Amino acid sequence: AEQWHMPTPYGDANLPTQIAYDFAEDIKQGTDGDIDITVHSGASLVKHPEIPRAVRTGQVQLGEIFIGIMGNTHPVFKHDNIPFLATSYEQARELWEAAKPEVEKQLKKEGMALLYTVPWPAQSLYTKTPVNSLKDLEGLKMRAYSPSTSRLADLMNTTPTTVQVPEIPQAFSTGIIDAMITSPSTGANGQAWDYLSHYTDIKAWIPKNVVVINDRALRRLTDDQRQVIFDAAAKAEAKGWKGVRATAEKDTAKLAQNGIEVSQPSEELMNDLQKIGDIMIKEWEQEAPNEVGKILSNYR
Amino acid sequence: MELTVLSLVLAASMILMLSLGVWVALTLVGVGALGLLISGNDQIGLLFGTSSWGASTSWSLTALPMFIWMGEILFKTRLSEDLFKGLAPWMEGMPGKLLHVNILSCGIFAAVSGSSAATAATIGRMTLPELKAQGYSERMSVGTLAGSGTLGLLIPPSIILIVYGVAAEVSIARLFIAGALPGLLLVAMFMGYTMVWATIFKDELPKTREQNLGLLVKLKALKLLLPIVGLIIFVLGSIYTGFATPTEAAALGVFGALVLAAATGSLSLSSFKESLLGAVKSSCMIGLILVGAHFLTLSMGFLGIPRELAAWIGGMSLSPFELLIGLTALFVILGCFLDGISVVVLTVAVVMPVVQQAGIDLLWFGIFIVLVVEMAQITPPVGFNLFVIQALTGKNILYVAKAALPFFLLITAALITISWFPQIVTFLPRTMSQ
Amino acid sequence: MNTLREKFYQLSGYSAGVCVVMIMIIILAQVIGRLLGFIIPSAEDVSGYALAASTFFGLAYTLHNGGHVRVTLVIQKLSGRARQIQELIVLIFSFGLACFMTFYCFQMVWESYVFEEVSHGYIPIPIWIPQSSVAIGLLALNIALLDSLIAVIRKQKPAYQHQEDESSLEEL
Ligand code: NA
Ligand code: NA
Numbered sequence A: 001a002e003q004w005h006m007p008t009p010y011g012d013a014n015l016p017t018q019i020a021y022d023f024a025e026d027i028k029q030g031t032d033g034d035i036d037i038t039v040h041s042g043a044s045l046v047k048h049p050e051i052p053r054a055v056r057t058g059q060v061q062l063g064e065i066f067i068g069i070m071g072n073t074h075p076v077f078k079h080d081n082i083p084f085l086a087t088s089y090e091q092a093r094e095l096w097e098a099a100k101p102e103v104e105k106q107l108k109k110e111g112m113a114l115l116y117t118v119p120w121p122a123q124s125l126y127t128k129t130p131v132n133s134l135k136d137l138e139g140l141k142m143r144a145y146s147p148s149t150s151r152l153a154d155l156m157n158t159t160p161t162t163v164q165v166p167e168i169p170q171a172f173s174t175g176i177i178d179a180m181i182t183s184p185s186t187g188a189n190g191q192a193w194d195y196l197s198h199y200t201d202i203k204a205w206i207p208k209n210v211v212v213i214n215d216r217a218l219r220r221l222t223d224d225q226r227q228v229i230f231d232a233a234a235k236a237e238a239k240g241w242k243g244v245r246a247t248a249e250k251d252t253a254k255l256a257q258n259g260i261e262v263s264q265p266s267e268e269l270m271n272d273l274q275k276i277g278d279i280m281i282k283e284w285e286q287e288a289p290n291e292v293g294k295i296l297s298n299y300r
Numbered sequence B: 001m002e003l004t005v006l007s008l009v010l011a012a013s014m015i016l017m018l019s020l021g022v023w024v025a026l027t028l029v030g031v032g033a034l035g036l037l038i039s040g041n042d043q044i045g046l047l048f049g050t051s052s053w054g055a056s057t058s059w060s061l062t063a064l065p066m067f068i069w070m071g072e073i074l075f076k077t078r079l080s081e082d083l084f085k086g087l088a089p090w091m092e093g094m095p096g097k098l099l100h101v102n103i104l105s106c107g108i109f110a111a112v113s114g115s116s117a118a119t120a121a122t123i124g125r126m127t128l129p130e131l132k133a134q135g136y137s138e139r140m141s142v143g144t145l146a147g148s149g150t151l152g153l154l155i156p157p158s159i160i161l162i163v164y165g166v167a168a169e170v171s172i173a174r175l176f177i178a179g180a181l182p183g184l185l186l187v188a189m190f191m192g193y194t195m196v197w198a199t200i201f202k203d204e205l206p207k208t209r210e211q212n213l214g215l216l217v218k219l220k221a222l223k224l225l226l227p228i229v230g231l232i233i234f235v236l237g238s239i240y241t242g243f244a245t246p247t248e249a250a251a252l253g254v255f256g257a258l259v260l261a262a263a264t265g266s267l268s269l270s271s272f273k274e275s276l277l278g279a280v281k282s283s284c285m286i287g288l289i290l291v292g293a294h295f296l297t298l299s300m301g302f303l304g305i306p307r308e309l310a311a312w313i314g315g316m317s318l319s320p321f322e323l324l325i326g327l328t329a330l331f332v333i334l335g336c337f338l339d340g341i342s343v344v345v346l347t348v349a350v351v352m353p354v355v356q357q358a359g360i361d362l363l364w365f366g367i368f369i370v371l372v373v374e375m376a377q378i379t380p381p382v383g384f385n386l387f388v389i390q391a392l393t394g395k396n397i398l399y400v401a402k403a404a405l406p407f408f409l410l411i412t413a414a415l416i417t418i419s420w421f422p423q424i425v426t427f428l429p430r431t432m433s434q
Numbered sequence C: 001m002n003t004l005r006e007k008f009y010q011l012s013g014y015s016a017g018v019c020v021v022m023i024m025i026i027i028l029a030q031v032i033g034r035l036l037g038f039i040i041p042s043a044e045d046v047s048g049y050a051l052a053a054s055t056f057f058g059l060a061y062t063l064h065n066g067g068h069v070r071v072t073l074v075i076q077k078l079s080g081r082a083r084q085i086q087e088l089i090v091l092i093f094s095f096g097l098a099c100f101m102t103f104y105c106f107q108m109v110w111e112s113y114v115f116e117e118v119s120h121g122y123i124p125i126p127i128w129i130p131q132s133s134v135a136i137g138l139l140a141l142n143i144a145l146l147d148s149l150i151a152v153i154r155k156q157k158p159a160y161q162h163q164e165d166e167s168s169l170e171e172l
Helices: A015-030 A048-056 A075-081 A089-109 A147-155 A165-173 A184-189 A215-219 A223-257 A267-287 A289-299 B003-020 B024-038 B044-056 B059-076 B079-091 B099-110 B116-133 B138-149 B159-168 B172-200 B215-240 B246-263 B269-303 B305-314 B320-337 B340-357 B362-377 B384-393 B397-420 B423-433 C002-036 C043-057 C059-064 C080-114 C128-153 C159-171
Strands: A002-007 A035-040 A062-066 A112-119 A124-127 A141-143 A159-161 A179-182 A198-200 A208-214 A261-263
Touching: A015 A035, A015 A062, A015 A112, A015 A208, A015 A223, A035 A223, A048 A062, A048 A112, A048 A208, A048 B044, A075 A089, A075 A267, A075 A289, A089 A112, A089 A208, A089 A223, A089 A289, A112 A215, A112 A223, A147 A159, A147 A267, A165 B159, A165 B172, A165 B246, A184 A223, A208 A215, A208 A223, A223 A261, A267 A289, B003 B024, B003 B305, B003 C080, B024 B044, B024 B269, B024 C080, B044 B269, B044 C043, B044 C080, B044 C128, B059 B079, B059 B116, B059 B246, B059 B269, B059 C002, B059 C043, B079 B099, B079 B116, B079 B215, B099 B116, B099 B138, B099 B172, B116 B138, B116 B269, B116 B384, B138 B172, B138 B384, B138 B397, B159 B172, B159 B340, B159 B362, B172 B362, B172 B397, B172 B423, B215 B246, B246 C002, B269 B305, B269 B340, B269 B384, B269 C002, B269 C043, B269 C059, B305 B320, B305 B340, B320 B340, B320 B362, B320 B397, B340 B362, B362 B384, B362 B397, B362 B423, B384 B397, B397 B423, C002 C043, C002 C059, C002 C128, C043 C059, C043 C128, C059 C128, C059 C159, C080 C128, C128 C159
Parallel strands: A002 A035, A002 A062, A141 A159, A141 A179, A198 A261
Antiparallel strands: A062 A208, A112 A208, A124 A179, A124 A198
């Protein structure tokens, strides 16, 4: 039996990690134990930023990555982090179908093959005060962690401020930041009600995790084994896209239960945000007109 | 090879390498490589590269050299002497006198720094030479420092609570608040023990004649504390007013210490260079050990030894109480060979579901884990506080470990106390949510 | 020869020191930036790189000055020839291990260069540049270990041992 290792970035309570465990189990059963995958969750084996390299060079056979983390490698990896390009799970699915060929092409260049994706719940706005229009945000300090979130903060007339994830609670309590955009799950898991009070469901973008496998490890297998892996991957993918809706609902409800005011965005706010989105989509296209152009024309 | 045999082989080779005089960091790398080699991994070198790059660039670690450098600057400025002169009149009546300075300064500094290595290094740099000069028992000075240095992990902010909070999905803000009372409990226990010890071993303390100092003298002495209290308020204040994050506060601390040094006229080019090189020496030592520990952690992750052990304990269907005893034993044994944070990272995925099933409160368990990890910091052969204090004093690791043993036992007692009275942990976070 | 050697260790120490100062400056700049409403792009990344550089650049200096800790309890009891043989074994083993570490860190740098790997933070920084500090620092550690190894072969005491002896004398 072959002993394989699969590092994942997030802890066991998260949907992608639970799916990864099932995925490993399916493969073990499908190959009669010939391929035995140990899932190392929560970056316990390899730190998140190092996972792409570890898979590419064969230090581990496969691994899970937040796609956006590879955004600096090629703009196609940013496709699910562009604000207001895809704001429902249907749209996100369509965008992924449109982006898939280009993403696979780039992964191939890195010596990796795509297995499946798991989307995160849509990213929405957390604040300490109600937000009805962009004016309500003016001058606030908003958390930024990438060039695109920083650009977004600028366009929203807020001040982009960098804060590392573990320091978010303290940063909110002490006023280092006043607003952030993240998923309802992050807020629910981090008990955001301890330090903020308003959640506006703007569904800015729907990012994904991707599970990739080392090309050579895949090619060394028999046809049957490869088929087992692809079948398990298809199953995992379906599970992820179905499960994310339930997760989003559950976690949004949890926010409300704990006293955060959950509200739908006003029409005015959404119109203003869509304008910002259009600017950012154009800027993204300019980064790599060929590949991004193809994604956008496939998508529309 | 069977996992039990493999574990014994690795533990034996670690002890052999260490006793032969191989540097601790290189021993950790060597044992990690050996484990991967035996398991037939053919990517050892590449894995080493990946793991050491990941381990040495961690942003939250940048606070470590900052705090160590701050300690060096304060040591050079003789502010440390003032710290004692200012506190001494107040400690007159207390058995153990200035030994309490060690404990209290660690407790206060722990509110600024998130790591126990930084706490022990910074405070020890200031207090140990002074305690020695005044004729205090070296063993007790070293012991109080090794013990109370671990407060860095319990009193917020704390690196380990962040690691646990992220892994177990428990609010870090709550964990931080939950750590406060147990932290104070430990301070009280350490001071209590020191008083008892001082009453019994009077000969090991410097002889001073009884003097009853007037309040005026005491207040005058306090003036000496002003600069250092100012610095601490500056650093703490910067965190709690939203001026800086805890990691950034470390850099502000260095800046503040430099300003103090300049103001008191003890900053020169040569003292600046000396303090910097001193900081380099300590932080390089800790940095390389962290790289080695990370590689060993990676190797253990591939071999699955901690995971198997935790699964074994989890599978025994123990009562919550038995489970806690089993886990404490597991963590203490693993903590002898791995550093505390690695123990948490490697076992949390297996331990959490078992703990949750047993109906143990995850918030409480976070504090429980921190106490156990604190114990791991002072058990040989691998214990970060031991390394830091060895580097400070030149005393052997086993000497330091022996001096720290009473404090190890005191932390065990604290562990029992919070199991008996879980309210100590849960009281503050509960009030917060209301 | 001796002054060249001293210069080498000094270079190791001071270059690490410069990196420590850099960490402070980057973080202070970030705090000030936040106050005035601008972002220092990739500040976390760069201070992390400076941390790695300060750790690895300083390895040789730290070894030379007896800064790396080890358990001396057993070996203190050895004397004369037995002690020399023990130091010889330790240094040969450590040198071998350090060669292995150095080789693969250089390979890591090389791969990052060939695959044009960039950082994922704010600014895409070619990752081989900061990674070089790790490889170079380890190479310097190798040289320092070799220096000590040659000293032991020549039946001299290696530099780190002088430091260790000094501090254990204090214990008496
Ligand atoms: Na602390
Ligand atoms: Na230990």
